[in-house]
Amino acid sequence: MGTQGLGITFLTLPLVVRAAAGGQWCYDSQDPKCGPSHWKELKASCGGDKQSPVNIDRRQLQRDGGLGDILFEGYDQAPPGKWRLANDGHTVMLSLESESIPEHITISSGGLPGRYRALQLHFHWGSPAGNGSEHTLDGHQLPMELHIVHINVKYRTLAEAKGHPNGLAVLGFFFQASESPNTNYNTIVAGLRNISRAGDSVDLASTFRLSTLLPPAHHLSRYYRYQGSLTTPDCSEVVVWTLFEELVEISQEQLRAFVSTLHFPPAGSTLLKMTNNFRPPQPLHGRKVFASRAATASSGSPCGGHHQLLSPLLLLALLAPLSPTP
Ligand SMILES: *[C@@H]1O[C@H](CO)[C@@H](O)[C@H](O)[C@H]1NC(C)=O
Numbered sequence: 001m002g003t004q005g006l007g008i009t010f011l012t013l014p015l016v017v018r019a020a021a022g023g024q025w026c027y028d029s030q031d032p033k034c035g036p037s038h039w040k041e042l043k044a045s046c047g048g049d050k051q052s053p054v055n056i057d058r059r060q061l062q063r064d065g066g067l068g069d070i071l072f073e074g075y076d077q078a079p080p081g082k083w084r085l086a087n088d089g090h091t092v093m094l095s096l097e098s099e100s101i102p103e104h105i106t107i108s109s110g111g112l113p114g115r116y117r118a119l120q121l122h123f124h125w126g127s128p129a130g131n132g133s134e135h136t137l138d139g140h141q142l143p144m145e146l147h148i149v150h151i152n153v154k155y156r157t158l159a160e161a162k163g164h165p166n167g168l169a170v171l172g173f174f175f176q177a178s179e180s181p182n183t184n185y186n187t188i189v190a191g192l193r194n195i196s197r198a199g200d201s202v203d204l205a206s207t208f209r210l211s212t213l214l215p216p217a218h219h220l221s222r223y224y225r226y227q228g229s230l231t232t233p234d235c236s237e238v239v240v241w242t243l244f245e246e247l248v249e250i251s252q253e254q255l256r257a258f259v260s261t262l263h264f265p266p267a268g269s270t271l272l273k274m275t276n277n278f279r280p281p282q283p284l285h286g287r288k289v290f291a292s293r294a295a296t297a298s299s300g301s302p303c304g305g306h307h308q309l310l311s312p313l314l315l316l317a318l319l320a321p322l323s324p325t326p
């Protein structure tokens with residue numbers, strides 16, 4: 001066993017090094033030599049000036065009254081057929097395409113420049129010790145982030161969509177840890193055990209309504225919008241981003257299933273848990289992040305909170321000079 005292990009290490013080491021230098025990307029948790037800071041060496045677009053994710057500074061949002069409700073179609077019906085869940089070596093991905101009904105699940109309106117059909121959804125997460133969202137809110141990472149990737153119905157293939165600035169629309173949802181499990185995630189969480197190794201895939205026992213994975217519909221009019229990129233190479237700058245304000249609740253135990261069940265592709269004889277599969281926030285470079293019509297007031301609510309906190313202090317400061325000093 002020992003000598004066999006060594007043999008494998010010696011044989012695969014040169015291959016791994018070559019892969020890291022020539023075209024493979026990864027996360028730092030896998031190998032810092034091919035992590036996010038090196039992606040621009042593989043794909044120049046990863047060094048562009050409209051990259052994602054970004055930090056969403058809620059004091060710097062610009063209200064856009066044109067950002068009304070998004071029209072979700074097919075989100076409330078379980079499609080016929082099967083959904084395949086796969087470990088693609090970077091994340092767990094659920095394919096949403098159906099050959100029989102090609103435009104079954106779509107989004108439009110809400111300031112989106114067209115109609116977009118759902119291709120796949122996937123997640124980004126952290127480690128037992130840390131949160132792992134890609135976008136950050138006021139500088140803070142949340143435990144996990146869901147991305148639902150849609151393609152403009154004008155384009156037939158991903159390659160074609162990547163040639164246009166409005167080619168893709170991604171919906172992003174943040175998670176927070178809750179006490180009780182979110183049973184709507186049971187099918188996905190149960191499927192993780194079947195796709196522990198990179199390259200594994202499993203047909204889920206059933207399809208389900210996509211809306212059950214999201215916050216309740218009446219919260220979905222509160223969102224942030226900006227123009228950015230894919231958060232993995234080739235980092236194409238063709239994504240209309242929508243991040244929702246309302247968080248999805250999922251239990252610690254369910255979060256732990258993502259963090260501890262899946263593995264990155266093996267490097268030599270080591271099998272690494274798939275953790276911290278997020279890209280850190282990228283510079284805005286002058287881009288604006290817009291708040292939807294119904295989003296919580298960007299300056300209103302935090303300021304309101306401060307006033308309440310500050311007023312007793314102000315009162316004390318004002319009264320202080322009047323008190324007799326011993
Ligand atoms: C991680 O996310 C939780 C929300 O579930 C939040 O309360 C906590 O502050 C976050 N931790 C860090 C270090 O940002």
Ligand SMILES: *[C@@H]1O[C@H](CO)[C@@H](O)[C@H](O)[C@H]1NC(C)=O
Binds near residue numbers: 193194
């Ligand atoms: C998934 O894994 C479970 C147990 O880990 C097993 O019972 C089940 O048959 C597997 N499903 C498929 C479709 O492989």
Ligand SMILES: [Zn+2]
Binds near residue numbers: 122123124147231
């Ligand atoms: Zn993603």
